[in-house]
Amino acid sequence: MALTLPAHPDPLADRLHASGLLPELAHGLGGPFHYLLPERFDANLAAFRTALTEADVEGRVYYAKKANKAAVFMDRCAAAGAGADVASLGELRDALGHGVRGEDLVVTGPAKTDQLLRVAARQGALIAVDALDELDRLLALGSERPVRVLLRRYPPTQPRSRFGLDDGQLHEALDRCAAAGDTVRMEGFSFHLSGYEVQPRADLAGELVELCLKARVLGLQADRVSIGGGFPVDYVRADDWHAFLAEQGPGHYHAQKAFAASDFYPYHFPVAGADALRAILAASPGGTGASLAERLRQAGVMLLLEPGRALLDRAGSSVFRIQGVKDRPGYGIVTVDGTSLSLSEQWFASEYLPEPVLLTEPGRDASGPYPACVGGASCLDSDLLTWRKIAFPTRPRPGDLLVYPNTAGYQMDSNESQFHELPLPSKVVIDHDGDRPRWRLDR
Numbered sequence: 001m002a003l004t005l006p007a008h009p010d011p012l013a014d015r016l017h018a019s020g021l022l023p024e025l026a027h028g029l030g031g032p033f034h035y036l037l038p039e040r041f042d043a044n045l046a047a048f049r050t051a052l053t054e055a056d057v058e059g060r061v062y063y064a065k066k067a068n069k070a071a072v073f074m075d076r077c078a079a080a081g082a083g084a085d086v087a088s089l090g091e092l093r094d095a096l097g098h099g100v101r102g103e104d105l106v107v108t109g110p111a112k113t114d115q116l117l118r119v120a121a122r123q124g125a126l127i128a129v130d131a132l133d134e135l136d137r138l139l140a141l142g143s144e145r146p147v148r149v150l151l152r153r154y155p156p157t158q159p160r161s162r163f164g165l166d167d168g169q170l171h172e173a174l175d176r177c178a179a180a181g182d183t184v185r186m187e188g189f190s191f192h193l194s195g196y197e198v199q200p201r202a203d204l205a206g207e208l209v210e211l212c213l214k215a216r217v218l219g220l221q222a223d224r225v226s227i228g229g230g231f232p233v234d235y236v237r238a239d240d241w242h243a244f245l246a247e248q249g250p251g252h253y254h255a256q257k258a259f260a261a262s263d264f265y266p267y268h269f270p271v272a273g274a275d276a277l278r279a280i281l282a283a284s285p286g287g288t289g290a291s292l293a294e295r296l297r298q299a300g301v302m303l304l305l306e307p308g309r310a311l312l313d314r315a316g317s318s319v320f321r322i323q324g325v326k327d328r329p330g331y332g333i334v335t336v337d338g339t340s341l342s343l344s345e346q347w348f349a350s351e352y353l354p355e356p357v358l359l360t361e362p363g364r365d366a367s368g369p370y371p372a373c374v375g376g377a378s379c380l381d382s383d384l385l386t387w388r389k390i391a392f393p394t395r396p397r398p399g400d401l402l403v404y405p406n407t408a409g410y411q412m413d414s415n416e417s418q419f420h421e422l423p424l425p426s427k428v429v430i431d432h433d434g435d436r437p438r439w440r441l442d443r
């Protein structure tokens with residue numbers, strides 16, 4: 001039986017797909033491209049801010065820039081007065097260049113270079129310190145203004161994490177900050193957990209609120225806690241997802257490829273995005289007593305968050321032109337004009353599961369369902385954008401377009417390269433002027 005995993009209905013995308021603009025862009029750009037919908041980014045950001053306001057919690061949102069390299073999202077951060085989470089000099093430069101203020105940056109990442117630390121300190125950015133030697137290097141910079149730091153907590157529930165300071169190191173770091181006097185402004189603590197669970201985030205945040213109170217005894221400012229990112233995105237419907245996980249097996253894939261259910265990103269998530277923030281704020285750290293929101297208020301601690309993927313939900317899709325279609329017993333192989341490097345999930349021994357949409361020229365009769373996998377335009381046998389045999393409504397033809405939905409978060413550009421000297425896919429920003437989609441290149 002064919003399993004289907006269409007993305008949630010998206011009227012804005014449907015209208016764009018029906019507008020005739022995408023084939024024009026494919027023609028004009030002469031290769032695959034990504035389209036970006038910045039209004040979605042604005043709406044997602046606003047939803048996070050609303051969740052903070054509703055919970056009566058003072059908070060700041062920092063967009064985790066690594067999730068997408070497009071310039072337009074930095075522009076939107078600057079326009080909305082949001083911050084950005086950057087982890088390299090290049091990302092920092094880009095954020096500043098698009099108008100995000102230095103004081104609205106949080107610099108994360110391990111063992112930051114001296115140059116990154118120096119520029120971040122000069123710009124008044126908040127620096128999440130990941131190790132004691134990094135703190136020492138930062139304090140030794142001789143910055144002309146106090147350096148703003150958060151101390152990143154090693155997550156006790158994720159002992160295999162390579163990030164953060166353990167208990168002993170945290171206390172040592174607090175002592176060093178206290179001894180450094182006016183050289184440093186110790187503003188609080190941070191963590192970033194992998195996975196998407198609510199309770200561990202509330203637990204750790206609650207613990208760090210307590211730690212803020214202890215740090216204040218040492219004369220430190222300690223009035224903010226960053227809970228990092230990891231707000232899930234809900235891509236597909238619950239019943240489709242559960243049926244898929246229960247039934248998928250090698251027969252559903254090209255080359256009888258086997259995936260375990262645990263190999264996949266959780267493409268369905270019942271409580272996602274800003275609702276996940278609501279759930280974290282409503283949860284009681286440690287499982288009992290006052291909610292996290294309440295504890296933040298009582299302690300006068302500001303909540304910082306660094307969503308990446310969740311701010312990009314439905315903010316972009318990837319468009320490929322079909323170059324060829326051939327038959328294999330029982331299914332077909334569609335080859336497109338790009339590579340699986342534009343769908344990063346394919347490089348983690350996994351698969352991007354929300355289904356590509358086939359756009360054919362108007363008026364063509366559907367020939368009936370046609371299952372096919374999707375290969376890239378490279379000479380690697382493993383370069384498949386989709387191993388799964390997708391049940392296309394009709395046999396695709398060369399020139400048709402395939403739109404992979406909701407790819408802005410991490411799929412588009414983290415792994416893209418000019419493999420085979422194929423040009424990198426362009427990024428096209430779609431603005432809506434009333435109902436009319438208008439386009440421009442991202443850079």
Ligand SMILES: *Cc1c(COP(=O)(O)O)cnc(C)c1O
Pocket residue numbers: 064066067085108109191192228229230231306307308309310
């Ligand atoms: C990657 C990362 C984020 C963003 O994570 P998402 O899952 O995209 O929300 C936030 N903070 C830090 C420190 C990160 O490394």
